[in-house]
Every structure is written in C-alpha cells, then in structure tokens.
Amino acid sequence: MIDVYLLSGFLGSGKTSLLMNLISELKEIGRKPAVLMNEFGSISIDSDTVGQSQDVPLKELLNGCICCSGSEKTEAQLQGLLEEHDVDVILIETTGAAHPVEALDAVYSPLFAEKLRVKGIVTVADTKRWLERDKMSPQIRSLFMEQIRHAHIILANKTDLLTEGELATVSMELSNFNNTAPVIQTTKAQLSFSFIEETLGNIQNDEVKTVISGKHLPLTSKLLTFEKAVDKEEFEMWVRSLPDTVYRMKGYVPLKGAKNPYLFQYAYGMVNWMPEYVKMEARLVIIGEGVSQLKYQ
Numbered sequence: 587m588i589d590v591y592l593l594s595g596f597l598g599s600g601k602t603s604l605l606m607n608l609i610s611e612l613k614e615i616g617r618k619p620a621v622l623m624n625e626f627g628s629i630s631i632d633s634d635t636v637g638q639s640q641d642v643p644l645k646e647l648l649n650g651c652i653c654c655s656g657s658e659k660t661e662a663q664l665q666g667l668l669e670e671h672d673v674d675v676i677l678i679e680t681t682g683a684a685h686p687v688e689a690l691d692a693v694y695s696p697l698f699a700e701k702l703r704v705k706g707i708v709t710v711a712d713t714k715r716w717l718e719r720d721k722m723s724p725q726i727r728s729l730f731m732e733q734i735r736h737a738h739i740i741l742a743n744k745t746d747l748l749t750e751g752e753l754a755t756v757s758m759e760l761s762n763f764n765n766t767a768p769v770i771q772t773t774k775a776q777l778s779f780s781f782i783e784e785t786l787g788n789i790q791n792d793e794v795k796t797v798i799s800g801k802h803l804p805l806t807s808k809l810l811t812f813e814k815a816v817d818k819e820e821f822e823m824w825v826r827s828l829p830d831t832v833y834r835m836k837g838y839v840p841l842k843g844a845k846n847p848y849l850f851q852y853a854y855g856m857v858n859w860m861p862e863y864v865k866m867e868a869r870l871v872i873i874g875e876g877v878s879q880l881k882y883q
C-alpha cells in the first residue's frame with residue numbers, strides 16, 4: 587500500500603514550504619515520494635518551483651481544485667503517477683481554495699482501494715491570518731476554519747510574525763477549535779515527516795467526513811503578464827494599493843536591472859522576492875475575491 591498524505595491550508599499559509607521540507611526528508615531517508623499538486627488558476631507557479639528543485643515525480647491539476655475538477659481527472663493523474671513511477675508515498679498539495687474533505691473524497695476511488703491508503707490531513711494554519719480572521723468575508727472565513735477543523739495535525743505556522751502572547755492565544759484557540767489534532771508551532775512549516783507518520787499511524791479513515799461544500803466560493807484568479815521590466819518600488823506601491831480581498835499573488839516579475847524575472851510571492855500583506863537563475867516566463871497569478879478587473883499600471 588502507498589501512503590497518501592493530504593496537505594491542506596489556506597492560500598499562502600505555507601503548504602508548499604511544508605511540501606518541500608517533507609520531500610527533502612523523505613528522500614534523505616530513502617523513501618520514494620511523488621506529488622500531486624493543484625493550483626487555483628491556469629498556471630502553476632508552485633509546481634515549477636517544486637519540480638525544478640526537488641526532482642520528484644509530479645502531476646498537477648490546474649483550474650480549480652481537486653474537488654471541483656472532478657474526481658475522474660484526479661484518478662487519471664494518480665493512475666499515471668503509479669504506472670510511470672516507483673512511488674511509496676504520495677503527498678497531495680491542495681489549493682488553498684479547496685475543502686480538504688472533498689479533495690480527499692476524490693482520492694477514495696475504488697480504483698485505488700487496494701493501492702492507496704489515505705493517512706490523513708495535515709493543515710497549515712497561517713497564525714497571523716487566524717488572529718485577524720474576522721476581517722475575512724464569511725464564506726472565505728468558513729473555508730479557512732473548515733480546513734483547520736478537519737485537520738489531523740495542525741501546523742500553527744508563521745510563528746515568527748507573532749509576539750509570544752499572540753502565539754499562546756492562537757495555539758490555545760486552535761486547540762479548542764479542533765481538539766483532536768495536535769497543534770505544532772512552526773516557522774517556514776518545518777515539521778518532520780516522521781512526526782506526521784507516527785501521529786497519523788493510528789487514525790481511522792472513516793473519521794474523515796464531508797461537512798460543507800467548498801465549491802461555490804467567490805474566489806477568482808487573474809493572470810497578469812508583463813511586457814517590460816518594472817520598477818521594484820513602484821510595483822510594491824501598487825501591491826500595497828490593492829484591496830484586502832487579494833489573498834495571494836505569486837509569479838515571476840521582471841525587475842529593472844535584473845537578468846531574469848524574480849520569483850514574487852505575496853500572502854496577507856507580506857511580499858517576498860527571490861532571484862531566479864533560470865529565465866522563467868514573466869507572469870503573475872492573483873487570487874482573491876473580485877480580482878478579474880485588476881491590472882498593473
């Protein structure tokens with residue numbers, strides 16, 4: 587049997603960071619991980635990052651989430667992974683817009699009954715966002731909470747952005763909200779695979795039940811392309827001027843004076859730039875509510 591772990595969590599909470607950490611550890615201990623990844627939007631920035639740096643079998647589902655793209659597509663992707671590669675652990679990174687239980691439902695196909703064993707849901711919670719969850723619209727907040735409610739393990743991530751007092755409050759609130767999952771405080775989603783494996787060892791799959799639907803969320807994505815290099819400061823000013831309903835941006839932005847477009851990440855008011863050694867296509871995905879009209883300059 588191949589163990590399947592579902593990585594859940596809101597947009598920008600740290601799922602890809604967790605995925606990268608787990609893959610490195612799995613490879614170090616001689617396991618053979620594969621990744622099924624899905625992204626909200628029609629291009630996948632994360633799979634570029636993971637694929638390039640980790641050299642693991644990877645399949646991606648685009649345009650929506652595992653739950654909304656239909657389970658047949660997920661089945662086909664999984665089938666492909668299993669046929670083409672020698673795999674002993676599958677990590678599924680769901681889009682931040684997915685309801686974790688629905689995403690898991692798609693994996694419970696009779697096709698894989700003898701092959702795959704779903705071990706559980708690991709949810710990365712953005713602690714900063716948790717503290718300010720009242721600012722989210724009710725529907726989005728409900729998805730954010732559902733992802734935490736259904737977790738078998740919760741990472742209270744981004745602890746570096748909180749004071750000790752805030753951290754204590756968040757940990758207590760998360761434990762009260764989901765009192766069956768251990769809450770682990772992390773920075774950059776650093777949690778060991780062995781811990782996850784041991785913790786999830788005893789959980790029964792029928793503990794996972796569908797509660798609400800995440801299919802009709804008002805989230806949209808918008809793809810921006812760049813014809814010429816942009817000034818970093820002007821670009822950041824534009825980012826700061828965007829409405830609060832922009833939850834996540836990621837992509838490659840061509841900066842004046844730089845050889846290759848930079849990897850740009852935005853989550854909850856924080857921006858992050860990383861130089862790229864490869865020339866990636868300059869394009870940016872924006873995810874949020876009502877983002878279809880947004881444009882840069």
Ligand SMILES: Nc1nc2c(ncn2[C@@H]2O[C@H](COP(=O)(O)OP(=O)(O)OP(=O)(O)O)[C@@H](O)[C@H]2O)c(=O)[nH]1
Pocket residue numbers: 595596597598599600601602603604632681682743744745746747772773774775834851852853857858
């Ligand atoms: N300050 C801080 N930033 C973090 C931490 N963990 C992740 N980040 C940053 O948050 C941003 C989003 O991280 P990802 O790991 O890509 O998050 P994700 O959940 O995969 O994002 P989506 O795929 O959009 O849902 C990146 O800029 C990370 O560097 C943390 O513990 N502290």
